[in-house]
Amino acid sequence: xxxxxxxxxxxxxxxxxxxxxxxxxxxxxxxxxxxxxxxxxxxxxxxxxxxxxxxxxxxxxxxxxxxxxxxxxxxxxxxxxxxxxxxxxxxxxxxxxxxxxxxxxxxxxxxxxxxxxxxxxxxxxxxxxxxxxxxxxxxxxxxxxxxxxx
Numbered sequence: 001x002x003x004x005x006x007x008x009x010x011x012x013x014x015x016x017x018x019x020x021x022x023x024x025x026x027x028x029x030x031x032x033x034x035x036x037x038x039x040x041x042x043x044x045x046x047x048x049x050x051x052x053x054x055x056x057x058x059x060x061x062x063x064x065x066x067x068x069x070x071x072x073x074x075x076x077x078x079x080x081x082x083x084x085x086x087x088x089x090x091x092x093x094x095x096x097x098x099x100x101x102x103x104x105x106x107x108x109x110x111x112x113x114x115x116x117x118x119x120x121x122x123x124x125x126x127x128x129x130x131x132x133x134x135x136x137x138x139x140x141x142x143x144x145x146x147x148x149x150x
Contacts, residue, residue, distance in 0.1 A: 012081040013098035013142045019077055023065030028058055078119055078141050086145025089122060095143040102126060102138070106146065113137070 011017065035041055035054075043050045069077075082088065089095060089109050097105050107124035115121045120140040 009085050009144050010098050012084045013144075015074075015077045015081045015141055018081065019069045019074060020062075020066055022073060022077070023067070023069035024062055025065070026068055027061045027065030031057070031061065075118065078139075081141040082120065085141060085143060087140050087143070088120065089140060089143060089145065093145060094147040095122075095124065096146055097124065097138055097142060098144050099142045100138065101135075102129075107136075109143075110136075115139070 032041075040050070040054075044054065085098070086095075089112070091109055091112065093109050095107060095109060097103055097107065102124075105126060107126050109122045110125050111123040113121040113123070121137055122140055122143060123136050124138055124143075126136050
């Protein structure tokens with residue numbers, strides 16, 4: 001059960017993947033409902049070329065759904081992923097980094113920032129492993145709380 005929960009947190013640490021899936025659902029669901037209403041789904045059982053054309057159509061419309069999902073739900077998805085992973089975080093809390101070059105490292109939060117797009121960023125204490133300024137800056141949705149909530 002712990003492994004499943006960890007996989008869920010890792011999935012939530014990549015909100016772009018979540019937005020891709022939501023974008024596919026946004027565009028594919030209405031298209032499939034429209035096609036089912038016009039009897040095209042019945043063709044799929046008898047004609048393989050219809051299956052290939054449907055797959056091409058679904059792949060072609062997927063980027064449109066991604067753009068719509070980013071435009072209308074991007075910030076909400078990032079905030080929801082941060083909440084699922086234990087955010088908002090406070091200074092001094094122990095966290096595990098879930099994605100990026102420091103994935104799997106345990107650190108404590110030193111500073112909090114707001115990024116250019118409005119997302120929450122944290123500077124984590126990684127010790128002597130930092131070679132360049134800014135390497136210790138991690139988005140809050142990529143962190144998992146390890147210390148109990150106060």
